Amino acid sequence: GQNIDQPTEMTATEGAIVQINCTYQTSGFNGLFWYQQHAGEAPTFLSYNVLDGLEEKGRFSSFLSRSKGYSYLLLKELQMKDSASCLCAVRDSNYQLIWGAGTKLIIKP
Amino acid sequence: ETGVTQSPTHLIKTRGQQVTLRCSSQSGHNTVSWYQQALGQGPQFIFQYYREEENGRGNFPPRFSGLQFPNYSSELNVNALELDDSALYLCASSLEGSSSGANVLTFGAGSRLTVL
Numbered sequence: 001g002q003n004i005d006q007p008t009e010m011t012a013t014e015g016a017i018v019q020i021n022c023t024y025q026t027s028g029f030n031g032l033f034w035y036q037q038h039a040g041e042a043p044t045f046l047s048y049n050v051l052d053g054l055e056e057k058g059r060f061s062s063f064l065s066r067s068k069g070y071s072y073l074l075l076k077e078l079q080m081k082d083s084a085s086c087l088c089a090v091r092d093s094n095y096q097l098i099w100g101a102g103t104k105l106i107i108k109p
Numbered sequence: 110e111t112g113v114t115q116s117p118t119h120l121i122k123t124r125g126q127q128v129t130l131r132c133s134s135q136s137g138h139n140t141v142s143w144y145q146q147a148l149g150q151g152p153q154f155i156f157q158y159y160r161e162e163e164n165g166r167g168n169f170p171p172r173f174s175g176l177q178f179p180n181y182s183s184e185l186n187v188n189a190l191e192l193d194d195s196a197l198y199l200c201a202s203s204l205e206g207s208s209s210g211a212n213v214l215t216f217g218a219g220s221r222l223t224v225l
Contacts, residue, residue: 009131033213033214042199042216043165048213087151089151094165096165097154097214099151099153102149102151
C-alpha cells in the first residue's frame with residue numbers, strides 16, 4: 001500500500017529553526033508537496049520538489065531524496081503565525097496526491 | 110483573481126439523507142478535485158474532474174459522485190449518508206497541462222458536514 005509518514009506534533013520556540021521530516025512509500029513518484037493548514041482553514045501551498053536537493057523560498061526550504069523516499073521542510077526564524085499543521089503529499093504514478101496526516105507545529109514564545 | 114469558493118460552509122444531515130456540495134474554481138483553472146478530511150487527518154482523494162469528465166478516483170464507494178460544469182465549477186454528491194461521512198470536504202482547483210509541471214492545488218475553505 002501507499003504510505004506517508006510524518007511526526008504527529010512538534011514544538012519549537014519563536015525565532016528558532018524547526019525541521020519536519022516526511023518519509024514515503026508510493027506507487028511511483030511525480031513530485032512532493034508541502035502545504036500548510038491553519039486550524040479551520042484551507043491548506044495553502046508551501047513548496048514543491050521533483051528533483052533531489054534543496055528548494056529555498058524565503059524562510060521555508062524543502063529537501064528531497066528520491067532514493068531514500070525522504071523529504072524535510074525547514075522553517076527558519078519561526079513566528080507565532082507558523083503555528084499550523086504542515087502536510088506532506090506525494091503525487092503517485094496515477095498523478096493522484098497521497099497525503100500524510102500532517103504535523104501539528106506549535107510555536108511557543 | 111478570485112480563489113476557490115465552496116458552499117455551504119457548514120451543514121448537518123441525518124443518516125440516509127443525500128447532500129450536494131458546491132465549488133467554484135479559481136479563475137483560469139480547468140481541473141477540480143475533491144478531498145475528504147477527517148479531524149486530525151490529512152486529506153483523502155475522492156475524485157478529480159477535467160473537462161467535465163472524471164479522470165481519477167480514490168478509494169470511495171459509488172455513492173460519492175460528482176459533476177464538473179462548462180465554467181469549471183463542480184458539485185460533490187453523497188447519497189445514503191453514513192455517520193463516518195462526517196468530515197471536512199475540500200475542493201481544490203488547478204491548471205492541468207501547464208508547462209510548470211507542479212500543477213499546484215488551490216483549495217477552498219471547505220464544507221464541514223456533520224451526519225447525525
